[in-house]
Amino acid sequence: DEWKDVIFRKSWRYKNKEVEFLGCGPRGLAVVTLMASFPHVLERVKKWKNEVEKARYFVKEMENIPTVKQLGVKPTSHDLNFFETPIFYEISKKHKRGRFFLYRELKKRGIIGIKPGLTKNFKLSTYLLTKDEINRVLEAFQEIASLH
Numbered sequence: 001d002e003w004k005d006v007i008f009r010k011s012w013r014y015k016n017k018e019v020e021f022l023g024c025g026p027r028g029l030a031v032v033t034l035m036a037s038f039p040h041v042l043e044r045v046k047k048w049k050n051e052v053e054k055a056r057y058f059v060k061e062m063e064n065i066p067t068v069k070q071l072g073v074k075p076t077s078h079d080l081n082f083f084e085t086p087i088f089y090e091i092s093k094k095h096k097r098g099r100f101f102l103y104r105e106l107k108k109r110g111i112i113g114i115k116p117g118l119t120k121n122f123k124l125s126t127y128l129l130t131k132d133e134i135n136r137v138l139e140a141f142q143e144i145a146s147l148h
Helices: 025-046 047-064 086-094 098-108 131-146
Strands: 069-071 080-084 122-124
Touching: 025 047, 047 080, 047 131, 086 098, 086 131, 098 131
Parallel strands: none
Antiparallel strands: 069 080, 080 122
């Protein structure tokens, strides 16, 4: 409270502009945002090992679908993974909805997140998904691959 007049000092010329926000408005605001998010980051790091284990399980199961493979570092050490999926690309070449078939098939099953039009490769995150939710996503991909 004692520093608020200094930190939030306004410009005499532009009444809404904070002049001294940790040295510079645009940079200072980013620092304040980082400081405010730090407790959340600490909590996220505590759960990271579990998140990576879930991602590794997901990758292993996805790679059971013919021609699907995870690209990048193996075993994965992140919740966000990049998949090459030739099977879905080949289906998209013949499907009446083209490249958008996978997005629509997943959406029909209540699964969102993959960008519309991506079938050849895409990124997918398992962060904060439960084991049941991960299995639901896996079952959807397996079912879509087997139907076409």
